Every structure is written in structure tokens, then in C-alpha cells.
Amino acid sequence: MSHRSYVAAELAETADPDPVVDALAGDDTRLSGADRYDDVLTFSGMEGPASALDRLLTTVSDALERAVLVINHDGGRGEMIGRYYENGADGFGAVEELRTDFRWEPGAYFDYFAAKYGIHAAV
Amino acid sequence: MPPSDDAPSLETLAARVAETPPADRREPALELAKRRLETVLPSQSTALTDATIDRLCPCLDDPDPAVRSAVLVVLRNAMYFQLQGAEMALSEHPPEALADRLLERIDDEHWTVRQAVLLPRYLQPILAATFENDADVDVDTDALSVSASWLADRLFQRLTDPVPVIRKRTSALFFELEDASTVVLAHPDPDRAVTTLVETLTDPADTVFNRGDACEPRNAAIETLLELTGHRPELVTPHFETMLDLLTGDNGYLRFRIVELSIDLLEQGVIGYEAIADDVIDALEQGCYPLRTAETMQLLVSVALTRPDVIDDVASTLRTELAANDSRRLYAQHTAAADALGRLVRESEQPFGAVEETVAERTGDRSLFDAGIDPLVPLAEDHPAFVADALTNGYEALREEDMYDGRFDTELFVSVADRNSAAAEPVLAALSDEASVHNVRRFLASVSETYPTLVADIVPDLLETVETTPPIPRTVCQIIATTAGTGVRIPDELVAAVTESVGPIGNTPAYNKNRRYWAVRALIALSERNHDAVPDRIEPFVEAYRDGQLDDAVDPLELPAAREAGWEPVADESER
Secondary structure (H helix, E strand, C coil): CCEEEEEEEEECCCCCHHHHHHHHHCCCCCEEEEEEECCEEEEEECCCCHHHHHHHHHHCHHHEEEEEEEEEECCCCCEEEEEEEEEECCEEEEEEEEEECCCCCHHHHHHHHHHHHCCCCCC | CCCCCCCCCHHHHHHHHHHCCHHHCHHHHHHHHHHHHHCCCCCCCCCCCHHHHHHHHHHHHCCCHHHHHHHHHHHHHHHHHHHHCCCCCCCCCCHHHHHHHHHCCCCCCCHHHHHHHCCHHHHHHHHHHHHHCCCCCCCCHHHCCCCHHHHHHHHHHHCCCCCHHHHHHHHHHHHHCCCCHHHHHHCCCHHHHHHHHHHHCCCCCCCCCCCCCCCCHHHHHHHHHHHHHHHCHHHHHHHHHHHHHHHHCCCHHHHHHHHHHHHHHHHCCCCCHHHCHHHHHHHHHCCCCCCCCHHHHHHHHHHHHHCHHHHHHHHHHHHHHHCCCCCCCCHHHHHHHHHHHHHHHHHCCCCCCHHHHHHHHHCCCCHHHHHCCCCHHHHHHHCHHHHHHHHHHHHCHHHHCCCCCCCCCHHHHHHHHHHCHHHHHHHHHHHHHHCCCHHHHHHHHHHHHHCHHHHHCCHHHHHHCCCCCCCCCHHHHHHHHHHHHHCCCCCHHHHHHHHHHCCCCCCCCCCCHHHHHHHHHHHHHHHHCCCCCCCHHHHHHHHHHHCCCCCCCCCHHHCHHHHHCCCCCCCCHHHC
């Protein structure tokens, strides 16, 4: 099963972007990036599944205010998962998830999270 | 998670949005959008009726941008179903009506709304119908209330949107068009549109995404400018000088495309060489002129012929290129460099070196090109030292790269050796230091099939790098087999190790049969030279080889004669 994933990671105030870029788009991952706009770093690549990206985001959670992950899984009709993360009172974690049981436009999920939380899109 | 069956229907959720007063509308609108996104495919239960679509449309003007975005996410999907003519869709509205409503929000003051309008999947059919009269798209542009000119203007505004992802989505839409110059020509002020494109060439927005989702604005801009140059060069020429500044910029792809655009303008007779000479020479001097194709190299020559002061620089650049060790490029690239250099020499008044003169002679017609001959091959006859240097430099790559499949392969080496062994010998001598590297051995083994005598010269050096612990690698056995006839002395210890390599050996991995075959071939070749250390029990293999029963598809240990002579068969299937 292969994956196509997209990440928008919003830096915490005064956070250094370099460790975030190293963790998400370093030699050990199949993500590329980052393009930056305001405090949001965007990445994409063949990394996955969602649980692996979850762990990657968690490794740099101290530097993140919020994040959106959208991933398309192949295989059969595929599957698209989108998650919105926040660094809240209980620490960093997914606050909301979207799921479609076939491959679809990753931008569509980013549009939803943009509408609801005002976070910028990766694609 | 996708909604369960007893969750409220899309219709119910939509009705709730319409019925809720504006102050509280955000939550139901987002709930509706979420339901829409999680059940995208059309079906009886998830399609919206026209009545519901009509009730939702006013929410596109809601004061809350989150409501506008959420409703847009839902309605753009409804339009998509209408466009698809999805059989299950309930709506009978023409898609143009919704398209009108969605396009009204293309310059919404809030970025989330603009972003939602610009999702390529949904907007693309409208653009294809508007700008390309795409007959496959079921959109009646006469039924749209917006004109092509209006839409072109808005697209160019979005190409400069402050939010990068909106610029990237807009760029993807340009890319999706067969010929995006139609958008420029539809623009109310095409010159302003071209200005925007030229400014977009320096847009820093970067992306690694598929072009269908989002792409780099600068790439969409240069593509569009190239297409426009083909149709209406006079719209591009006023901005041409600004573009030429990028010939010394840091984006190699843009430099290349701008040279291509220059070539198009030259061929159309819209500009002369003097218009580009300074910028081309600056790029050359900074080492960033794009030598990517025959055309870009020929342009360099044409410029040099008008500017004698740079002829030496151009000649040396092309000479380096024709000999270059760049595994990413095909031989045709180097043939193009030879061809360009030849033309420069022939058409210039000034004297050149011997190599350049030979290149000029050999490229007088297009025979190198037509025969697909690497320029180093014909040069080997008269300039063995030059070619040997180029090859030595080229085969360096064997030492470093895991998989080498570039210009410098066995075929090139053998072709050069065919013409002049003096151009080939020094190359092998240089490689002998690195004979422990697998790729180098594989290359030597391959060359030794055709030129055993050349390889034989370096076999003593090669053997110094070989560990005499069996199994001896296939490539080494192969080199021993092919060069044995030249009388190279193989130490007894190594012969013993090769004999053991016929195996089976412990639980060595299964690369096996072929290694055993070449070990046997090495022993046969050595026995033919009466090497003392070859044991008598090799005899059955010698006979089998003579009788044509042994080839590299046969596992020698499986031969009946081998069993009779006391060679043990391979016990484990996995060893084969």
C-alpha cells in the first residue's frame, strides 16, 4: 500500500522551524518540504500510514501550535484521512478527523479545516 | 469516521443550515460540509435536491466566512455532480447556474473562501469550456453570466493572491489547460496579464505536489509565456528584457525555458541575436548557461559567431560538454555538443586546436547524430590522449555509484578500443586501483569478453585486491576465464579457492548457479593452459563444456558427469 500525504504544520510562537523541517522532511522520511507561509510549514510526499505521520508530528509537538495532516491510502478504492491537531491543555493531539473510504482530493479536506480553524493548506 | 446510517441525511443537515439564523449558522454549516466530504460519491441518499441547493445558495453571501466556505464546499460538489451528469444525482438544475454563484466568490475578501473556489478539480471544467471550447465538458458558456474576459481577469488576480496555496491552485488550473495563453488573450488588458506572468517568474512559492493539485506558479507562468510567444510574440517582446535577467538567476529550469523562448522569438524573426547576446554571454561566464539540448547549444554558437571575443569560451565549454561525465544525460547530448562545436569551428574565421578541427571534420554532415555514435568514438583515432582522459574521468563514476547506467558503459569503451586501443589502455590502468569495487569488476569482466588482452594487463593488480577466501566472486572468475588464454599467471592459492567456489559452500546465499558456472569456466580455461593447481576432477566439466552441455543457464553441479566425478550436488533448493 502506498501513501500520498500532505502536512501543514503551524509553528508555535518563537519556535525554531529548522528542527521541524529536519524531523518531517529529513533523510528518514519520504516527505519533502518545507514551503513556508506565515507560521505554516507545508510538506508532502509518500510517507505513511497516518499512524507514522502521527508519530512524526508528535516528535516535534513542542514546536507546533497546530497542524493538519491529509493522507490518501492506495489499495482498492483507497481511503482518505484528514486530521486536525492542536497543542491544547492535554498536550498535542488530533482534535478532529475526517475520513472518506476512497481516494479523493486532499485539497477538499484542507478547505474544511481552513473554514473551521483558519489554518492554511498544504495543497 | 464516515457517518452511520442513522445519522441525519445531507438534506436534513442542509435544511438546518438554511433555517438557522445567521448568528448561529456556523456550526450547522460546518457539520454539513463535513458530512459532504465524508460521503462524496453521488447516491440517492447523499445528493441534494434543487430545492435544497436553492435554499443554500444565499448562504454563499453569509457574513461569516466559515459559513461561506463550508457552503461552498457543499455546492461546488453539487455542481460537480451536475457536470458529471451523475445518474443518481437528484438535481436537474443546469450546472451553469451554480457555476455562476461559485464564481461570484472567486475574489471573496476572505482567503478560505477564495481557496475553496480555486480547487482545481471543480473549477477546471469551467475553464476548459470557457477558454478552450472543450467539447468534452458539459458546460454551456453562453448560459454563464460571467464572460471569458471577466474570468481571465479574476484568474490573473488569484495568480498574485497573497496566500501561496491559492497561487499554486491557480497555477495548476493554468497547467491543466491545453494552452493557457488563451487566458491571456481573453484578459481585458493582455499586457497587464503578461506583466503578471513575468512577475510570477520570481514567485518564491515552492511545491512538490502533483501538478493537478497545485503547482509552482513560476512554472505555470513560463509555460504560459512560451505558449503565448508561439501565437502572439508582440505581447511578449516588451517584457523580454526583464525575462532575460533571469538567465543568470538560480533556477536552472527557468533559464532553460527562457532560452527556448528566445529561440522561438529568433526563429520568428521578432528579435535578432544582438537582443540576447549580452545576457547569454553573462550566463556562460557565470557557468549557468543551459546546455540542455541541441537547440540551446546551437543558439550559443550563433551568439558566439556574432561576438568573436567569446568564441574561445564557447568552444571550450562545448568541448568540455562533449566529453562530460554526467550520467544523467544521454549520448545525444554530447553528440549535440560536438555538432555545435563543429559548426562553430567551420563558420568562424579563427584558428582552433587539433581536437576542435577534427570535431569540425567529423560533424560536417549529421552522420554522428544519425548513426547514434558517441563523439568520443571517432575522436579516438586521432586524439587518443584526449579520449583517454575523458573516459578515465567518465568511468570514475563506477567507483562511486551503486547502479551506473549512464554514458560510460561497456559499449562505449569497446567502441573506443575498436578504433584505437591507445585511447582505451590508460583507462583500465586507472581503474586497476579500484578493482575491489563491484561495479569496476563487473565492467572489467564485461570488457574482458571482447578485449581479454587489454584487461589481462591489469589482472595482476586486480588479483592483489581479491581475498582468497571462497567463494571467489563471479566477476573475478569471469575475468580469470576470459583472460587465461593470454597467459596471465594465476597463483595456486587462488586456483584452489576458485575450485572450492564451485561449491556448494556452507550456507552462502543463492547467487550461486552463475557463480559456480564462472568458477568452472575459469578452471576449464586454466586447465587448457595446463595450470598445475587445477585438480583432475575438473575433467567432467571440461568434457561437458566441449560437448556444449555447459552454459550459463546450467548449474554445473547438476550435470550427471559431475556427480560421477564426486562433485556434491547442491543439497538445499534455496542454494540454487
